[in-house]
Amino acid sequence: MEDLLLDSRTGPQFKLSDEQEMLVRMTRDFVADNIIPVAAEYDEAAKFPEEIFHKARELGIVNMLVPEAYGGVGATAFEEALVSEELGYGCTGISSSLGVNSLAVLPILIAGNDEQKAYWLGQRVTEMGHFVSYGVTEADAGSNVAGIQTRAERRGSSYLINGSKTFITNASHADFFTIFAKTDPDAGHRGMTCFIVDRESPGLSIGKKFDKLGQRASDTAEIVFENVEVPEENIVGEVGQGFYIAMKVFDHSRPGVAAAAVGLQRRALDECVKFAAEREAFGVPIYQHQAVGHKIADMAINYEAARLLTWQAAWQVDQGIFNPRVPAIAKAFAADMATKAAVDAVQVFGGYGYMKEFPVEKLLRDVKIFQIYEGTSEIQRNIIVRELFRGA
Ligand SMILES: Cc1cc2nc3c(=O)[nH]c(=O)nc-3n(C[C@H](O)[C@H](O)[C@H](O)COP(=O)(O)OP(=O)(O)OC[C@H]3O[C@@H](n4cnc5c(N)ncnc54)[C@H](O)[C@@H]3O)c2cc1C
Structure with missing residues (x-):
């Protein structure tokens, strides 16, 4: 089990580098300006975020794994996870659309030859901006x-x-x-x-x-x-x-998917902190009712824990460690905790939580897919069991 422990010498760093902090800040600003104000409209109309994709492409926050040799930014899986959390905070529908290129080019990155990388990644993805x-x-x-x-x-x-x-x-x-x-x-x-x-x-x-x-x-x-x-x-x-490539792709891609779920969790938490400080019942802000305050505290605990697991899974990818257990644990936990956070956020908002005018209704609809795509939560647990009992 030692690889699950966070070792201060070899494990993930808790302090982001200056460049990573800048990347997070830049993405957060992009999300505040370009995603949050339009997320409800895109959701309602089921509108594909083509313009947002191209703006994000200009900023270098999509197609992040494409190496510099093929015109990309050559980001690490960890940096991609940082961006994915921010995009997921804004809208996971839009972030799924923006993120799927990274998933789809992984087979080429993992197993493609130089000609394929030069043409499909260099020309089609980077130069032409293809989906x-x-x-x-x-x-x-x-x-x-x-x-x-x-x-x-x-x-x-x-x-x-x-x-x-x-x-x-x-x-x-x-x-x-x-x-x-x-x-x-x-x-x-x-x-x-x-x-x-x-x-x-x-x-x-x-x-x-x-x-x-x-x-x-x-x-x-x-x-x-x-x-x-x-x-x-x-x-x-x-x-x-093909099967082995598909399995390796999932080990690479699951931290990014987990990170988007973590972003949704942080959004649920922020919305609840704002709402529960303002909304009063029985003469006090509702967070002062322990049943409400504790729900929000649990959201904070689960968010921090899911983010650390996600960071560890991404770090592992960057170290070239291919152990499917940690990405499976991170994806299952982040998906389950994001789902719990969205359900609880609607509860904290009471009747308002059920209405489209308030953002948590959308979080509850958006979150469910995290337990289904990129391997269901049951399949993640099957992987964890398989890895724990290997050789038994
Ligand atoms: C919005 C959306 C986007 C998607 N995007 C893509 C994409 O871009 N590319 C792509 O290839 N796929 C994509 N998928 C497909 C997604 O990965 C599958 O839906 C998912 O893997 C589950 O497969 P299934 O729907 O056939 O369910 P099934 O495999 O039929 O599973 C049904 C239920 O049975 C459970 N189950 C099945 N087998 C087992 C088992 N052995 N042990 C325990 N429980 C089990 C499942 O966990 C689930 O609860 C997407 C799906 C959705 C809904």
Whole structure:
């Protein structure tokens, strides 16, 4: 268990560097000016935050993991987590839309070759500002990643892809996709391969666009592949490595997702502190009723704890330590505690909490997805059990 302890010599630093503090301050200002004032409108209209994405891109707070060699800022996972918390504070619907490029380019960063990085990251993502989506999930295979049915069959020097993906973030707007398909359906998880697929490929279409409970500013849609021809140079890594790439992607991406949930928690806490100091019941501000004050204290405890776990998970990625347990613990805890914070925030606000005029109603709708996407909370616990009992 020693790797879970925060060691003052080797563990995460509690003081941010001057550059990291500047990054947080700059992102916080960006969120205050560009996200918080419009979040309710984007939520109501389920409007995709394209302009906000491009403004954030100019500032270097999206596509953060793209290395400097490919025109990116080459940020660490820790720095990306700092930014993700700030964006999540503003609106997790908008932050999901802004953050998914980072998820979708991870297969290329982890397993792509130099030509793929130069073209897809250097030209398409950095220079052209393209959107990228990440396609694993299918109608009959979500948690069970190895159960996907989308097929990629070799035809000379190309592959023909047939099948469909569902619940894909930003799919309607993506200029290209990193997609997982079966190249050898009889080989179970060893028969999966990752492909880069251009949006303009004949036979590729966007199917149903989903209307959602929360995070409504993010786009969620199906992708349909009908004899989509993909050249073999678009294979990421080796044929048959797709499952391992997908699992590594999740170890990298979970700290960023946990950080957005942490941001939502901090928002719930701030809103409750303001409201409970002003709102009076029985002649005193409601925070003076212990039942209310303690709820808010628990929110503060859980926020600090979730943030430390998230920082540790991100730090681990930056150290090149690939142990799926810590990202799974951070993601599960941050998602569960953010959900509790949003439920409790509505309670602290009483009847007002249930109304759209007050911000906590949206937090409650937005938060639920953190227990579902990037591996459900049950799947995170399965990973933790698997790692704890490895060899038992
Ligand atoms: C808004 C949104 C955005 C998304 N974005 C993307 C994206 O960009 N790219 C992408 O590929 N996918 C995306 N997803 C898909 C998401 O990752 C899946 O929905 C998620 O992994 C769960 O899969 P499922 O919906 O098929 O549920 P299922 O796997 O059918 O699970 C249903 C329930 O059973 C439980 N369960 C299943 N198996 C087990 C088990 N072995 N042990 C215990 N419990 C289990 C689950 O935890 C869950 O509670 C998105 C989903 C949503 C809703």
